[in-house]
Amino acid sequence: MKISFYGAAGEVTGSCYYVETSRARVLVDFGLHQGTREQRQRNRVLPPVPFDRLDAVVLTHAHIDHSGRLPLLKRQGYTRQIYCTPATRDLVELLLRDSAELQQADAKRMTKRNERRGKPAVRPLYSVEDAIAILDQLSTLRYDTPAEVAPGVSIRFVDAGHILGSASIEMTVVDGGVKRVIVFSGDIGQNGMPLLRDPTPLAKADLVLMESTYGDRDHRPLEQTIEEAAGIMREAVWNKEKVLIPSFAVGRSQLILYYLNKLARSGRVPEFPVFLDSPMAIDALKLYRKYLHVLDAETREQTRNGEYPLDVPNLTCTVTPDESRKINDMHCCAVVIAGSGMCTGGRIIHHLRHNIWRRNVTVLIVGYQAHGTLGRQLVEGAKFVRIFGERVIVRATVRTLGGLSAHAGQSELLAWAGNYEKNAAGQRPRFVLTHGEPGARAALQAKLKATLAIDAELPEWGGSITLN
Ligand SMILES: [Zn+2]
Structure with missing residues (x-):
């Protein structure tokens, strides 16, 4: 053979x-x-x-x-x-x-x-x-x-x-x-x-x-990553910031939701609204529920106890472009998870254009950013970036969360x-x-x-x- x-x-x-x-x-x-x-x-x-x-x-x-x-x-x-x-x-x-x-x-x-x-x-x-x-x-x-x-x-x-x-x-x-x-x-x-x-x-x-x-x-220990995430989120909530998280729709978005939920439920971070602004991530989220029987024992156990870990109390799933645009009117503390993961397209681009020039905004990078992508420019500390052909100043804080692989x-x-x-x-x-x-x-x-x-x-x- x-x-x-x-x-x-x-x-x-x-x-x-x-x-x-x-x-x-x-x-x-x-x-x-x-x-x-x-x-x-x-x-x-x-x-x-x-x-x-x-x-x-x-x-x-x-x-x-x-x-x-x-x-x-x-x-x-x-x-x-x-x-x-x-x-x-x-x-x-x-x-x-x-x-x-x-x-x-x-x-x-x-x-x-x-x-x-x-x-x-x-x-x-x-x-x-x-x-x-x-x-x-x-x-x-x-x-x-x-x-x-x-x-x-x-x-x-x-x-x-x-x-x-x-x-x-x-x-x-x-x-x-x-x-x-x-x-x-x-x-x-x-x-x-x-x-x-x-x-x-x-x-x-x-x-x-x-x-x-x-x-x-090796990746760095997961506990360290979660600790860092808790710190970033506490600061953001305290400063009433908007947190933009560019994320892949399948896998990474749900993992981020899991951790945000865990941090809020355990009281490590005060409660805050979360927007999942990606139709594909929303569909994928439903599949986690559908395939609960192939998720890990802890998740199944929690679900049996009425605490399905992806049931996020303050979560809004925005399906239509209109719903997505409405998020722009919110300037108080909110987390927005949107694709694409490397800021090469998708709704995250609109959120970046509306917010990246503001000071009370954090862009939280949670995945790999390839060379030449907007995400990579942000990680590397660009002072200005080009979005839809327009030169935009970066006043937002850009933070990178490693270890989530x-x-x-x-x-x-x-x-x-x-x-x-x-x-x-x-x-x-x-x-x-x-x-x-x-x-x-x-x-x-x-x-x-x-x-x-x-x-x-x-x-x-x-x-x-x-x-x-
Ligand atoms: Zn793969």
């Missing part, structure tokens, strides 16, 4: 694996390349996979760098099923629609630019219709429920603790009378995060394909890898590292060697390995 790497090999986006046996072909994840224009351009070049002859597609989780190219499958002649967990299915619906809208807006903008230069129109990578059409092919499998998805290939999803519905895949492959177990780690979450269960450690495998996003470092840090990755049992010959499984920048991936490789005597391989795009 052969496994080829067509994404997230020496980088963190565009996840895609292709598994071939003598009688089956399975694709695992089909994500978007994200980042610079050159990286995004790569989404238009399809990997050399016979899409129309695939037996199955399997999805680890809903994040767009794992699911974002699924809408291309239909046009390539793939009509069979795409397997994922039930929560992933619901999140994919939200995220793919949003992704398609962004693709269309991008294409429109580039077409306009091209027209001025006498160049041809740009077609979106896919349309909202393409995104909706692929949803029919999503087929759900619950955690810990093995199923045969292709001749001789069965899979089992286990909770990866990364986002709602996220999974590691344990794939059992029988080929030519030989049985092998391949584990696709997917993105592995941090232990001890609220709401989600901890990642499931697995023990038996012949081959492990493992993510390495934070292979080079949906990914395991280095120590947790090592513990996850160290859980695999040795075989009869005293050897651990074969390890392949993916989904990490070159530095992080190499650092994890070195640590695996030093602490567990594992010689992990580092494939590049288009590379493949054979498992006998």
